[in-house]
Amino acid sequence: MRIVIANVNTTEAVTEAVRQQAMKAAGPGTEVVAVTPSFGPESVEGSFESYLAAVAVMDRVAAVREPFDAVVLAGFGEHGKEGLAELFGVPVVDITEAAAHVAGLLGRNYAVVTSLRRTLGQIEDRLRVAGLAERCVSLRATDLPVLELEADPDLAARRIAEQAVQAVDVDRADVICLGCAGMAGLAEHVEEATSVPVVDGVTAAVGLAETLVRLGLRSSPSAYPAPRRKTITGWPVTGSRA
Amino acid sequence: MRIVIANVNTTEAVTEAVRQQAMKAAGPGTEVVAVTPSFGPESVEGSFESYLAAVAVMDRVAAVREPFDAVVLAGFGEHGKEGLAELFGVPVVDITEAAAHVAGLLGRNYAVVTSLRRTLGQIEDRLRVAGLAERCVSLRATDLPVLELEADPDLAARRIAEQAVQAVDVDRADVICLGCAGMAGLAEHVEEATSVPVVDGVTAAVGLAETLVRLGLRSSPSAYPAPRRKTITGWPVTGSRA
Amino acid sequence: MRIVIANVNTTEAVTEAVRQQAMKAAGPGTEVVAVTPSFGPESVEGSFESYLAAVAVMDRVAAVREPFDAVVLAGFGEHGKEGLAELFGVPVVDITEAAAHVAGLLGRNYAVVTSLRRTLGQIEDRLRVAGLAERCVSLRATDLPVLELEADPDLAARRIAEQAVQAVDVDRADVICLGCAGMAGLAEHVEEATSVPVVDGVTAAVGLAETLVRLGLRSSPSAYPAPRRKTITGWPVTGSRA
Amino acid sequence: MRIVIANVNTTEAVTEAVRQQAMKAAGPGTEVVAVTPSFGPESVEGSFESYLAAVAVMDRVAAVREPFDAVVLAGFGEHGKEGLAELFGVPVVDITEAAAHVAGLLGRNYAVVTSLRRTLGQIEDRLRVAGLAERCVSLRATDLPVLELEADPDLAARRIAEQAVQAVDVDRADVICLGCAGMAGLAEHVEEATSVPVVDGVTAAVGLAETLVRLGLRSSPSAYPAPRRKTITGWPVTGSRA
Amino acid sequence: MRIVIANVNTTEAVTEAVRQQAMKAAGPGTEVVAVTPSFGPESVEGSFESYLAAVAVMDRVAAVREPFDAVVLAGFGEHGKEGLAELFGVPVVDITEAAAHVAGLLGRNYAVVTSLRRTLGQIEDRLRVAGLAERCVSLRATDLPVLELEADPDLAARRIAEQAVQAVDVDRADVICLGCAGMAGLAEHVEEATSVPVVDGVTAAVGLAETLVRLGLRSSPSAYPAPRRKTITGWPVTGSRA
Amino acid sequence: MRIVIANVNTTEAVTEAVRQQAMKAAGPGTEVVAVTPSFGPESVEGSFESYLAAVAVMDRVAAVREPFDAVVLAGFGEHGKEGLAELFGVPVVDITEAAAHVAGLLGRNYAVVTSLRRTLGQIEDRLRVAGLAERCVSLRATDLPVLELEADPDLAARRIAEQAVQAVDVDRADVICLGCAGMAGLAEHVEEATSVPVVDGVTAAVGLAETLVRLGLRSSPSAYPAPRRKTITGWPVTGSRA
Structure with a gap:
């Protein structure tokens, strides 16, 4: 299985640290893809930054090319889980x-x-x-x-x-x-x-994500329904800026 | 006093309706400035859209030129209040x-x-x-x-x-x-x-915002501390796109 | 609009202090009528005294001749709000x-x-x-x-x-x-x-009361229904004593 | 032991009914003294009436001549328990x-x-x-x-x-x-x-009151401290009216 | 009435102490029968021991020959109350x-x-x-x-x-x-x-048990329904060992 | 890793069904050992039976010869988890x-x-x-x-x-x-x-137990401390009966 783990800030060194931490928990058949948002704060220490990071993470995960089975949101106390669940349907585990x-x-x-x-x-x-x-x-x-x-x-x-x-x-x-x-x-x-x-939280989340995938479970469409088709200006953020 | 009321979607007609509703509650000395995000969804009906709208609202309110005394966040059940409070310090009332x-x-x-x-x-x-x-x-x-x-x-x-x-x-x-x-x-x-x-919610929020301003109160810096100086890529979103 | 603010004890100096505090929060078009119960304790520091004060306040507010738009109950932690709401229908704000x-x-x-x-x-x-x-x-x-x-x-x-x-x-x-x-x-x-x-609490309550009045709201008749007609001995207390 | 059971309204027939109900639960050594407030509503169906009744009950129990060991407050959902506990120290059981x-x-x-x-x-x-x-x-x-x-x-x-x-x-x-x-x-x-x-509630309260008395327990003076000495105008209500 | 009070450990001295404590609270017409489990730990200080004691207490109370009106479970924080209520129907009071x-x-x-x-x-x-x-x-x-x-x-x-x-x-x-x-x-x-x-807890429980019995109340069969007839190996534990 | 999964009743067919269910969730390196209590009820439908089953399960798991890494308690709403955690220290997951x-x-x-x-x-x-x-x-x-x-x-x-x-x-x-x-x-x-x-619950519990083991976690000794050495009559139940 493939698990995307999203750092919430733009600092690559943190992404790498999170990736290594995630690898400790991942089972042999699990591929961990660690991603870094392409915009947002270099560290997240408040709600303004956390909301911006939530969008940056959704934007970044939406750009992942390979299919994936679960997402781990690697920011303690940060926003974004519900949006990821709506966009991707797979289990999303917040650390x-x-x-x-x-x-x-x-x-x-x-x-x-x-x-x-x-x-x-x-x-x-x-x-x-x-x-x-x-x-x-x-x-x-x-x-x-x-x-x-x-x-x-x-x-x-x-x-x-x-x-x-x-x-x-x-x-x-x-x-x-x-x-x-x-x-x-x-x-x-x-x-x-x-x-x-x-x-x-990181190892816990990776372990739980693997379990949910193995059990064949997905995020509840009642709690996190897929977005309806509509006009969304400036989304994806990076795409619209390119 | 001046109150900024932020529509959460990009539909101008909704902003106008919200503005008119807000005017009903505003006292004689209150100026209501209704703003529309410059990006985001045309209507907000889920968490993905709500997070995007939260950032779009923060981005739009940051672009307001005049000084203001309070912000009303005019999306029922939507995200963003804490970020607005951190950025602007004034009372922020979520409807x-x-x-x-x-x-x-x-x-x-x-x-x-x-x-x-x-x-x-x-x-x-x-x-x-x-x-x-x-x-x-x-x-x-x-x-x-x-x-x-x-x-x-x-x-x-x-x-x-x-x-x-x-x-x-x-x-x-x-x-x-x-x-x-x-x-x-x-x-x-x-x-x-x-x-x-x-x-x-809109009239209630305008009334409460006026009360908080008149009482000389501000958002708690303990709950919503001002962001620390740091590198934030792509912020403000509209500015960085311009 | 006219707001009645009720001191809960019989000490006139406290009523005057509460009135001055209330005036700080009141808007230009608001008349504040501060009242003192005609019986009860000189200070309220417990439940026995609080219950007695609740009745004394209801009794005193019932004697107010002018029409009024809201009542503020100016005793921190004291009883009486629900009774005032039942008797007068207008918004009643406990500090x-x-x-x-x-x-x-x-x-x-x-x-x-x-x-x-x-x-x-x-x-x-x-x-x-x-x-x-x-x-x-x-x-x-x-x-x-x-x-x-x-x-x-x-x-x-x-x-x-x-x-x-x-x-x-x-x-x-x-x-x-x-x-x-x-x-x-x-x-x-x-x-x-x-x-x-x-x-x-006093300034907060005055501000909130003004907001409720301006929004055209009243106490919920489902929560605080008007008393049914019936025989009530000794009520109003001062009237029955006179 | 002697238990005072207080009807909350002025209707003697209700007092008698409550007394008979209480007798069913009372042990052989227990004397039940049922009392009727000397003022207040003929039936209690709301908060205004309940606050008035609370004072009328405190007033009436204060007039009981014999020493007593506990009080039962026989109004379902009514106010007054804390005041009775402060005034008399003995266990007070609300039905x-x-x-x-x-x-x-x-x-x-x-x-x-x-x-x-x-x-x-x-x-x-x-x-x-x-x-x-x-x-x-x-x-x-x-x-x-x-x-x-x-x-x-x-x-x-x-x-x-x-x-x-x-x-x-x-x-x-x-x-x-x-x-x-x-x-x-x-x-x-x-x-x-x-x-x-x-x-x-009535039989339950009488049973519990007996138990508390038998266990030698009293109302907590920390929760319900005896009133401090002070000037209280119009108290006791009946005494001050006499 | 007869109240069975069950010590949760196998130490007879504790049973005797509990019995004497219970006697202080018991009314003149109440017979207190204190019982000691025939197996289990000499003192109960954890969940493993508490579960074992719960079964030992149920086993022991089931062996009481005389009819009884209530059970007091004399272990603070221990398991077993619900099982006793199911088995015997009478009020069961946990200390x-x-x-x-x-x-x-x-x-x-x-x-x-x-x-x-x-x-x-x-x-x-x-x-x-x-x-x-x-x-x-x-x-x-x-x-x-x-x-x-x-x-x-x-x-x-x-x-x-x-x-x-x-x-x-x-x-x-x-x-x-x-x-x-x-x-x-x-x-x-x-x-x-x-x-x-x-x-x-012991005196409190005895007093409450007496009250429940006097009020003619029993454990709720909806909460604690009598066990259905079925094969239960090794029950009663002492009987099956004998 | 080896996970012991305990049926709570004495019916072998249920143990087998639970074992098969557990196998669906278990990873390739996981051995599932399903055990049946040697005494207790043939089905567990109440608290009396649940307490008895809790002891029977603890007794049965204590008899497992091989070392194991976690226990799954396969009774929905049943007792026993805390006791198992105290006895064995490993993670214990209740379904x-x-x-x-x-x-x-x-x-x-x-x-x-x-x-x-x-x-x-x-x-x-x-x-x-x-x-x-x-x-x-x-x-x-x-x-x-x-x-x-x-x-x-x-x-x-x-x-x-x-x-x-x-x-x-x-x-x-x-x-x-x-x-x-x-x-x-x-x-x-x-x-x-x-x-x-x-x-x-069964597949969920097996998945979670695997995760806890893989993360190197154990039951908290603060919540579930190992039993102290003491005299415990009739334990283990089967051993003492043998």
């Missing part, structure tokens, strides 16, 4: 939902831990829409200023582990979801610090 | 939320009634995200095929009134929200049929 | 609900901060009944003894600002609602301390 | 909550069935405030006009049984609560019609 | 639910405080299933290692009181439920420390 | 939760449709405990008497499809979960009737 579903299979309560507080509101929105917020006991971010976080990744890692420990000890989380597509490398460290399972 | 807030001020339980069933899922998502779903007792649509609805507006009106009566009698709704920017004309008819207050 | 609705328009999550812990339970009840509790992340009070609070208003202000900062930093509130009709003066101070919007 | 608690002990889901639709909103409010709404699958009323209901009690009984059957068959209720203090006589009939347990 | 129901009658919010953190998840599950979790503001355990807790009961008591104080002060609990069948002796101590009512 | 998780990945709202109404309460309990009830819009059963259902499987199939159509049309379900381990054969028929995806 936010994937992490929460997998967490729910492993324990009662889970927490999301990430670096930037400004992303927590959007993550919460996605979990609410997905009906997965009920067992989410906390959304935690390090409270370091952005610049410090970026200057010192080790510090960020320690702070994330600290928040994870608080999530387990204070909020009674049984499972930790890492709330960022680029955090996969931290899983082992956080698991050691907390002694509970740590879920990375 | 879906506006209708639900006003309904909550008038009675215990409310229902949303609209024409097309395919839009109900998105409306529900918006209400959940806004924390306004708890007192929403039902989301109802006529079950007529789309073509029939469009061919016979009177039939649509009767069917909407029928669903509103069911919402009151069966679901115990105290207030009816009309779930479409273009339905304002039906309010009186539905009110007669049901004997309960009927809320139109 | 607790008003603050929460406005907060919901400005951010995702809000908190209520007030001085006395003993009032938090009632506030929570009102928010639950109104279906507005879901996005309320915390209800916080200073933990100073009552006498100290009353002896030193500056200390109270500092403590309230401290709690507001906690609500933003720890509970992730995006907006702060001041949980007391008499706290309006603190808004600016709390906004400076927290950098998030601060909502005062 | 609405009592019915829902007992229903929860007997099955998963319960429904409330009553005669007048106009009372359902208030019942729902009480269940929400009490945190007991989650397992309430429906609130049903007969849809007969009031006059017909009153003219033909047998018809009312049949219609209530019909609604109870619908609650069991359609809404999956496991237990039926009769939503009116005066409906106790119907329990057997409804139980036969539905084959599920039927709970009457 | 977890009993404590939460009684707490709800005394205040708005309650907390559960117990010694071992590992039992909190199961307690939470029971409260969720019973629809009683909404007003549970916290589940707290001492964070002492098990061995220390067992070696020093006084220390455990102090730590439980400390957690109860936190539940009241930080989580705004109005009532404390002691989350363990063996904690009844601590109630007075915790009440002194917190000044709020403290509920012990 | 009820599996179906709901997969449904959530495919659409907004889902419904469960099954044959016997008496099982709906338990299914609801499992979904509540798992935090998956929020997006479950209905639980529907055919209302045929049991004997008729069993006598005429075709009739049962038609009735289930009818209920599924109602779930989609009336309750707005986007996905149907078949609520019984033995219903897999109906999926295609129900999908044709409804045009929405139909999820079978």
Whole structure:
């Protein structure tokens, strides 16, 4: 089977990191096609950027030539899943939902831990829409200023582990979801610090997408009906610009 | 004060209808500036179109030259509010939320009634995200095929009134929200049929936006922080295409 | 239009303060009539007093001679709204609900901060009944003894600002609602301390009431039906005592 | 022990009916003192009347000379419980909550069935405030006009049984609560019609009140603190009128 | 009336302690029959043990010769209630639910405080299933290692009181439920420390069971239908082993 | 990898059917070991039987000689998952939760449709405990008497499809979960009737279990800690009987 995994920002290095992460979870018969939007922000850290990225991802996936069996949306807390499902019909797995579903299979309560507080509101929105917020006991971010976080990744890692420990000890989380597509490398460290399972959204999403494809399931046409034929100016965005 | 009201589709006639509706609610000192996206779908009936419209609306509002005090997003169940709040800081009132807030001020339980069933899922998502779903007792649509609805507006009106009566009698709704920017004309008819207050999102949103401006309030920078400076390819969309 | 704003206690100085606060929000064509109950407690700090005040307010508003277009109930967390709506049919806006609705328009999550812990339970009840509790992340009070609070208003202000900062930093509130009709003066101070919007219930309620009147809406007769004719001993309370 | 049971309206015949119903549940050592408010409506069918009744009941119970161990508030969906708890400290059992608690002990889901639709909103409010709404699958009323209901009690009984059957068959209720203090006589009939347990609020409340007294428990002073000393004009209402 | 109270573990001393606790709540005409399972764990501290205990309790109660009117399941957070209700038809009161129901009658919010953190998840599950979790503001355990807790009961008591104080002060609990069948002796101590009512599940359950019996109520056959006739290998467990 | 799939009843034919169903979902490298409890009911249709089955399944899985990587609990709405997770540490996937998780990945709202109404309460309990009830819009059963259902499987199939159509049309379900381990054969028929995806719990659970194993995840020791060493009389049940 072929799974398209879409980075939500325009940074190729992130696409490559996501692709490598996805490969760890993919079964032997699965081809992973990682794509980068041709426009949009270099990193997605808010709703304006997230909406733009949603369109850029739809635009980019629409340009994939080979047939594919599922799409993974590799932005934690980002928009776009429903649109992808409408356009392509195949299963579309958002890494936010994937992490929460997998967490729910492993324990009662889970927490999301990430670096930037400004992303927590959007993550919460996605979990609410997905009906997965009920067992989410906390959304935690390090409270370091952005610049410090970026200057010192080790510090960020320690702070994330600290928040994870608080999530387990204070909020009674049984499972930790890492709330960022680029955090996969931290899983082992956080698991050691907390002694509970740590879920990375990208690998979770790839695994779930494979399962849905293998079960012969598709996105519900009742929830995500194919768009009706109509005039759409400027779509596809890249095509209309070319 | 000046309020920008954004149609979500590219159909000028809808923009004009929305503008006239908005004028009914606007106070004497309020200038209403109605804008039409320069790209996107001619009508918005699903998530793919809604995401595209969200970007087109942000793009169009960013092109408004005059200073403005608030934005009204005139698409029922559509995306984009959070992005507008991040970009412009002023209060941004989505007509879906506006209708639900006003309904909550008038009675215990409310229902949303609209024409097309395919839009109900998105409306529900918006209400959940806004924390306004708890007192929403039902989301109802006529079950007529789309073509029939469009061919016979009177039939649509009767069917909407029928669903509103069911919402009151069966679901115990105290207030009816009309779930479409273009339905304002039906309010009186539905009110007669049901004997309960009927809320139109556009007028509700304009009224609420005026109130927020008069109270000197702005969108919370904690919920909707201004975007950080960064490279964003292809933004603004129209600018980058020009 | 004419809006009756009802103080819930018998202290005229509070009525005057509420009236002045209301005037700040009222539009040019709005007449604000502030009324004081003719019986009941000098301050309302619990359910017994709140029920008594609810009846005293209904009694007092029933004695207003001029026609009016809306009622604002100016007691945070107090009873009475539903009764006023039944008796008078016009929109009735409770300042607790008003603050929460406005907060919901400005951010995702809000908190209520007030001085006395003993009032938090009632506030929570009102928010639950109104279906507005879901996005309320915390209800916080200073933990100073009552006498100290009353002896030193500056200390109270500092403590309230401290709690507001906690609500933003720890509970992730995006907006702060001041949980007391008499706290309006603190808004600016709390906004400076927290950098998030601060909502005062009285001005919020006046703004919302004006909007409802301008939109031609009334309280839902399904939720708040006019009382049936029947024998009611001792009503109106003042009339029956006269 | 001595339990005061308060009718919420001024109709002595109802007080007597409630007293007899209470006696059925009371243990051998329990004295039941049924009281009638000295003012207020002859029947309570809305929020205005309910608030007035709440004060009239507090006023009347405050006039009871003998010491008592608990209070039962015998109005389904009516206000006043919290005030009584603050004033008297002893356990106060509202028949609405009592019915829902007992229903929860007997099955998963319960429904409330009553005669007048106009009372359902208030019942729902009480269940929400009490945190007991989650397992309430429906609130049903007969849809007969009031006059017909009153003219033909047998018809009312049949219609209530019909609604109870619908609650069991359609809404999956496991237990039926009769939503009116005066409906106790119907329990057997409804139980036969539905084959599920039927709970009457008055007997449930008396039983629970006895249990609380026997366990040596009191109302929580944290939830319902005793009123502070202060000037309260016109209280007690009857005393101030005398 | 005769109430069977079932210890969930095989330790006779616990059965005797539970029996004595139950006797404190039982009315003069009530006979309490305390039973010990004939197999299963010596103490129940997890789900594996809880499921085994559920079967052992059903097996043991099925062996009671005398007719009985109600069953009390004396394991906090343990499984089995629904099975007992199906088998015996009489009211079955689980001490977890009993404590939460009684707490709800005394205040708005309650907390559960117990010694071992590992039992909190199961307690939470029971409260969720019973629809009683909404007003549970916290589940707290001492964070002492098990061995220390067992070696020093006084220390455990102090730590439980400390957690109860936190539940009241930080989580705004109005009532404390002691989350363990063996904690009844601590109630007075915790009440002194917190000044709020403290509920012990065993006495609460006995009181509620008596009430249900006196009201002539039974478990709902819709929720807990009697088992159909069929082949069941190895049941009753003790009988089949004999 | 090796997955143990546990039938919950003693009927070997059901075990074989479940095994064949599981094989359809299992990847090429996966060995499925289907086991039958050595005691318990021949079919599980209630809580008494479900608790007994939970113990019988734990007993049977404990007797599996080969190492295994995950367990699938193949009883819809049945007990036991938490105990298995405690005993074996590996991921344990309950088919009820599996179906709901997969449904959530495919659409907004889902419904469960099954044959016997008496099982709906338990299914609801499992979904509540798992935090998956929020997006479950209905639980529907055919209302045929049991004997008729069993006598005429075709009739049962038609009735289930009818209920599924109602779930989609009336309750707005986007996905149907078949609520019984033995219903897999109906999926295609129900999908044709409804045009929405139909999820079978057994295949869903096998797919999810494979994913969890491949991701290197285990059950959370915080949620499901390994049992402490202690005296457990009569365990393992078969061992102690031997």
